[in-house]
Amino acid sequence: MPLTTQRYGYKTWMPLPDLVTGSDGTAYATIQMSKWRIDNRVRVQFAGNATYGASTGEGAVTMKMREAVVYLEVKGSSVRDEHPYRMWMAVTDEVGNAVTGKLEVQVDDGSGTRILTNVSLDAKGKARIDVYPRKGSKYRAIFRTEGWIYQGTSPSRYVSVLPYTNPVALPAGAPKPSVHTRALTPARATVAGAFPQVLTIPDHIWNHMVGRSWRSGCPVGRADLRLVRVNYIGFDGFRYRGEMVVNKSVATRTANAFAAMHNSGIPIRLMVRVDWFGYSSTVRGADDYRSMAADNTSAFNCRDVVGKPGTRSPHSYGRSIDINPWENPYHSARGVVPNTWWVSRSHPQVAWRSSGHTVVKLLARYGIRWTYGLSDKHHFDA
Numbered sequence: 577m578p579l580t581t582q583r584y585g586y587k588t589w590m591p592l593p594d595l596v597t598g599s600d601g602t603a604y605a606t607i608q609m610s611k612w613r614i615d616n617r618v619r620v621q622f623a624g625n626a627t628y629g630a631s632t633g634e635g636a637v638t639m640k641m642r643e644a645v646v647y648l649e650v651k652g653s654s655v656r657d658e659h660p661y662r663m664w665m666a667v668t669d670e671v672g673n674a675v676t677g678k679l680e681v682q683v684d685d686g687s688g689t690r691i692l693t694n695v696s697l698d699a700k701g702k703a704r705i706d707v708y709p710r711k712g713s714k715y716r717a718i719f720r721t722e723g724w725i726y727q728g729t730s731p732s733r734y735v736s737v738l739p740y741t742n743p744v745a746l747p748a749g750a751p752k753p754s755v756h757t758r759a760l761t762p763a764r765a766t767v768a769g770a771f772p773q774v775l776t777i778p779d780h781i782w783n784h785m786v787g788r789s790w791r792s793g794c795p796v797g798r799a800d801l802r803l804v805r806v807n808y809i810g811f812d813g814f815r816y817r818g819e820m821v822v823n824k825s826v827a828t829r830t831a832n833a834f835a836a837m838h839n840s841g842i843p844i845r846l847m848v849r850v851d852w853f854g855y856s857s858t859v860r861g862a863d864d865y866r867s868m869a870a871d872n873t874s875a876f877n878c879r880d881v882v883g884k885p886g887t888r889s890p891h892s893y894g895r896s897i898d899i900n901p902w903e904n905p906y907h908s909a910r911g912v913v914p915n916t917w918w919v920s921r922s923h924p925q926v927a928w929r930s931s932g933h934t935v936v937k938l939l940a941r942y943g944i945r946w947t948y949g950l951s952d953k954h955h956f957d958a
Contacts, residue, residue, distance in 0.1 A: 577622060579603055584617040585610070595620075609639055612723050642669040644719040644728030646679070654736040657764070657814055660706040661735055665717045667701045669725060674701030677722050681705065685713040710764055712736045739813025744843050744925055746811075751917050753845070753902045755869040760848050765807040765815035770835035772806040774827045781849070785821070788851035789862035794878035794892060801876060801894055802827035806834045808844045811926070818847025821876040823894030826958035830875070830897065833942035833958075842935055843925055845900060850874040858885070861892075868914040868954075871902035883908030890957065897944065897956045899935070903927040904953035928953065 581592040595603035610616055616637040624630035647666040655661040667675040676697050683692040692715070695703040707715070717730040765771075777785075782798055790798075802824045810816050815838075822830045837844070850872065856863035861879025868882075876894035881887040890896040903926045905912050905919055912919055922929040928936050929950065936946045939956055947957045 577601075577625065577628075580621040580623070581605060582619045582621070583607060583615070584619070585615045589619060592618075607637070609637065609724070613639060639724055641724055641726050642671075644668075644675060644725045645670060646717050646719050646728040646730040648715065648717045648730035648733055650715075650733050650735065653734065654738050655709065656738045657710060657740040658708065658768075660708060662704060662706050663715065663733070664704045665695065665697075665702065665730070667697055667719050667728065674699070675719065675725055676701060677719065677725075679703060680718045680720065682716050682718065683707070683709075683713050685709065685711055707735075709735055709737050740815050741809060741813045741841065743813040744811040744923075746923070746926075747921060749917075750921075751915060753869055753871040754914070755853075755866050757846060757848075757870045757872070760852050760870075761846070762816040762818055762848060765817050767807065770807050770838035772804070772831035772835040774831050775803045775805065777801055777803050777821065785849070785851045788853075788855045789821070789849070789877045789879075790851075791861075791878060795888075796823060796876075796878075796892070796894055800824055804831045804834070804875075806831055806838065806847075808834065808838050808847055809841060811843050811845045816847070818844065818873070819849060820847060820874050820897070821849060821894065822897070822958070823876070826895050829942050829944065829958055833939055833944055836938055836942070837935070840934075840938060842938070844873050845871040845902065845926075847873045850877045859889075860885075861889075864889075864891075865913065868898070868901040868906070871900060873897070873899045873901075881908075882906065882913060883910040895958050896947075897958065898954045899956060900926050901954040906952045906954065907950075 577597045579595040581595055582589040583592050595605055597603045616639055618637060619634040622631045645668050649664045665679055669675055679695050679697060681692045681695060682689050695705055697703050714732045714734050716732045719728045721727045777798055800823060801821050803819060804822055804827055805819045807815050808818045850862040850867045853863040853866040859879040859882060862877045864877060864879060864882055867874055875897045876891060878892040879889050881889045902914055903918050903923060905915060918927060931946060944956050944958045948955055
């Protein structure tokens with residue numbers, strides 16, 4: 577007897593080849609299973625004859641689900657900061673057949689797991705991506721249940737992040753800055769190169785300066801000052817986004833000089849505005865003692881000269897810059913600050929003891945002079 581067969585697909589019934597029953601009243605057909613279970617429904621219709629009436633039968637073909645096996649492969653377990661790190665992924669079923677679809681890539685950098693991206697698998701069930709971790713992170717790939725494949729998750733892979741360049745090698749026994757500023761550490765640089773900027777001072781920054789690095793009666797005001805932002809290389813080898821306030825007349829030269837330091841690989845331990853260190857009644861301005869003890873590079877600070885109360889510092893005009901003060905101490909009227917260990921020591925990158933040092937010569941090209949030489953090693957004037 578002739579039978580009409582149909583299969584459900586694309587939200588409608590579609591015809592399959594007609595069948596004819598054998599002498600025993602049965603008929604057989606082979607169909608391609610769909611990964612979508614809703615499409616694995618079949619309907620058979622008999623139009624009826626003189627002996628039997630019309631009849632319709634419908635049923636779903638039970639599909640055996642398979643397990644997804646997810647692979648996440650990496651080359652090496654570390655990458656330099658700001659450099660790409662390639663990961664390869666593949667998905668098969670438990671017998672090795674390639675699986676297509678999408679993979680969800682997750683990352684945990686210590687602040688919780690989040691979705692990094694979704695990637696499409698090619699016809700061979702493979703994909704690859706480049707990631708740019710900024711700190712040590714764990715990665716994993718997840719194939720979500722789809723059609724005939726159950727969910728599968730790859731093993732986690734941990735990637736550590738190495739410095740952008742080699743950290744500064746300091747002499748054995750060199751003391752660390754006595755003021756620790758982890759909370760003040762600037763954000764990592766996100767743009768290639770030094771990316772120097774000269775900006776008018778925004779309200780929120782000016783409000784933070786008032787009562788600390790600036791007060792009524794200072795020789796320059798907000799209109800005379802500019803905010804300089806520039807990327808710099810830290811002692812740890814990572815790049816950061818630093819900032820300082822300078823007089824507008826020297827702002828461009830200052831920005832270009834520090835850009836040249838970045839491009840020459842000259843490291844700076846810390847570069848944040850001095851007002852972050854609070855007010856000091858000793859210097860009648862932002863606390864330069866704490867700034868020096870933190871090895872902070874800074875410029876404008878309407879204050880007294882360290883060790884000479886009542887004498888206005890040249891920093892009050894925004895044309896003076898202190899660079900790496902911990903390694904380049906100042907011989908004040910009341911003693912050496914911020915430490916004595918570095919007084920008789922030099923370093924090819926971060927501590928200068930002559931006008932022939934790389935840093936002194938580089939700054940001189942931008943009209944920034946090492947004004948007081950060995951008596952105030954970290955002080956420069958633009």
